[in-house]
Amino acid sequence: xxxxxxxxxxxxxxxxxxxxxxxxxxxxxxxxxxxxxxxxxxxxxxxxxxxxxxxxxxxxxxxxxxxxxxxxxxxxxxxxxxxxxxxxxxxxxxxxxxxxxxxxxxxxxxxxxxxxxxxxxxxxxxxxxxxxxxxxxxxxxxxxxxxxxxxxxxxxxxxxxxxxxxxxxxxxxxxxxxxxxxxxxxxxxxxxxxxxxxxxxxxxxxx
Ligand code: PRP
Numbered sequence: 001x002x003x004x005x006x007x008x009x010x011x012x013x014x015x016x017x018x019x020x021x022x023x024x025x026x027x028x029x030x031x032x033x034x035x036x037x038x039x040x041x042x043x044x045x046x047x048x049x050x051x052x053x054x055x056x057x058x059x060x061x062x063x064x065x066x067x068x069x070x071x072x073x074x075x076x077x078x079x080x081x082x083x084x085x086x087x088x089x090x091x092x093x094x095x096x097x098x099x100x101x102x103x104x105x106x107x108x109x110x111x112x113x114x115x116x117x118x119x120x121x122x123x124x125x126x127x128x129x130x131x132x133x134x135x136x137x138x139x140x141x142x143x144x145x146x147x148x149x150x151x152x153x154x155x156x157x158x159x160x161x162x163x164x165x166x167x168x169x170x171x172x173x174x175x176x177x178x179x180x181x182x183x184x185x186x187x188x189x190x191x192x193x194x195x196x197x198x199x200x201x202x203x204x205x206x207x
Contacts, residue, residue: 001169002176006042011035011180019196028202029081035180036085039156043178069093075100075129075141078199082128100137107190109137121149130199132160133192135167142173154178161192
């Protein structure tokens with residue numbers, strides 16, 4: 001499985017803002033949006049482009065656009081904070097939605113919402129979720145997508161735990177990961193260490 005850690009001074013600066021416990025909800029959302037811009041930029045680096053002739057004010061030349069724009073799928077709640085920024089970068093993208101809440105005791109994801117196109121064959125999919133912790137939510141999400149025919153999924157996570165990366169790898173699902181950091185470990189409560197806490201709470205306040 002391809003895991004690309006976008007280790008750039010600006011990604012690390014935004015991630016540090018998000019990690020800092022003193023960062024308030026508004027500043028956290030702003031840093032998440034800026035980091036999303038950089039992760040989407042990396043995620044589309046190898047995207048197929050279509051050529052089309054264009055005229056500049058001076059001459060005729062070749063223009064480019066994404067040949068097959070991805071479906072963007074934020075995983076609610078926390079992924080919602082990445083959705084708008086991703087859509088600004090790829091305005092022609094369609095967007096689907098999945099809502100999951102992780103049970104704090106069992107750490108199992110409980111689905112509560114799903115709104116997706118029926119047929120995802122030949123559609124690249126970008127799943128947007130700030131956190132890959134145990135990997136349970138991401139595996140659940142990608143299974144829903146593959147049941148609809150998806151075969152090319154990119155998990156865009158600001159932060160990952162090694163346990164979540166391993167679980168995704170062992171799942172054998174067709175996924176690659178783009179992240180700003182693979183942290184040290186999960187703690188006994190299923191939080192990433194050092195991590196940034198609960199991304200949903202830090203964006204929107206506690207449930
Ligand atoms: C968090 C996070 C991921 C999930 C990661 O969401 O945004 O979706 O947990 O954990 P996992 O890899 O162990 O499954 P949460 O369920 O807390 O919901 P929220 O986004 O509504 O806060």
